[in-house]
Amino acid sequence: MPVIDVHCHTTPRSVIAEIQKVARSSSPQAAAARQLLQRPGFLDDPQMVGALDERIPLMDEGGLDTQILSSPFALGNYFVDLGQRSAAAQAINDEFSAACRRHGSRYRFFASLPLPDVPSSVVELQRAARLPGFAGTIMLTNFGLPFHHPSLEDLYAEYSRAKMLMFIHPTRMEPLGRYADLGMETMIGWPAEDTLAVMEIVLSGVLDRHPHLTVIAPHVGGTALYLAGRIDHSYDSAPPSERKAAERPSVYLKRLYYDCICNSRPTLELARAIVGANHIVLGSDFPFWNRERLGDCLKTLNSMDWPEEELALIRGGNMELLLRERGLL
Secondary structure, eight states: OOOEEEEEEOOOHHHHHHHHHHHTSOOTTHHHHHHHHTSTTSTTOTTTTTOHHHHHHHHHHHTOSEEEEEOOSOGGGTOOSHHHHHHHHHHHHHHHHHHHHHHGGGEEEEEOOOTTOHHHHHHHHHHHTTSTTEEEEEEESSSSSOTTOGGGHHHHHHHHHHTOEEEEEOOOOSSOGGGGSTTHIIIIIHHHHHHHHHHHHHHTTHHHHOTTOEEEESGGGTTTTTTHHHHHHHHHHSOGGGOOSSSOHHHHHTTSEEEOOSSOHHHHHHHHHHHOGGGEEOOOOBTTSSSSOGGGGGHHHHTSOSOHHHHHIIIIIHHHHHHHHTTOO
């Protein structure tokens, strides 16, 4: 059974070059572009900026058969013009697809979209879905709309119609507020973004209206699973007229999939108890999290005292099934 990493990143050098142009401009997005480019360990790390051929030996060393690539940057944060956003999304998706063609089964990709423009995103989604290596899309937090915004209905309808996978991922928080201190943006701010996105989808009835929408949440879903009892209690206490979702939130939480990157055995035990091993998938968050040793994503998982058949599902069996069901393997 293949070992499949669903949560790993890079961004093509061609798109980074366009963001560098924005950083030098007078665009309203220039400050955000400069902030991105000035991150320590960003531009000087080839794995951050498209060194996909060079990554294969790292995957071999770490014991990974396949990575599903995604770009972790919301294009709307850096490109005001829709044409620029669409061109950047196409460049990312085309380069990732080219890597899939070069390396066969070693790579798949989650397509980037020119959000918050929904019509253009539907067009790019349909185009990207025809590219070799397509596995679904990445939906980044803070792309300009909440995940339950009415304008996203057409996009969700396309996901559901084609039974596509949607991978959520946090991106920069704006405004940072108190998260700016003590390194808390990445430590607890981004998991808070995960939680917010998951709960907007769960509580708003999106999954009732689009039953074939399959969502993968990163970082074990932020705090959503830990708070499942509190969330259900609040739903039960609300007047029926105020409930947007047809069932208790925990019902929908069990329909989602969660990657296992958390560095915590108790957290994985919680996830297994609530959603089961058949709804957990492998994630490395490379190169952000496991920058030096790509195989570290397997260490906590392999240390769990669980049946081997469950561990095998998480390492790759669950994701292999999801891709095969959609004709993507």
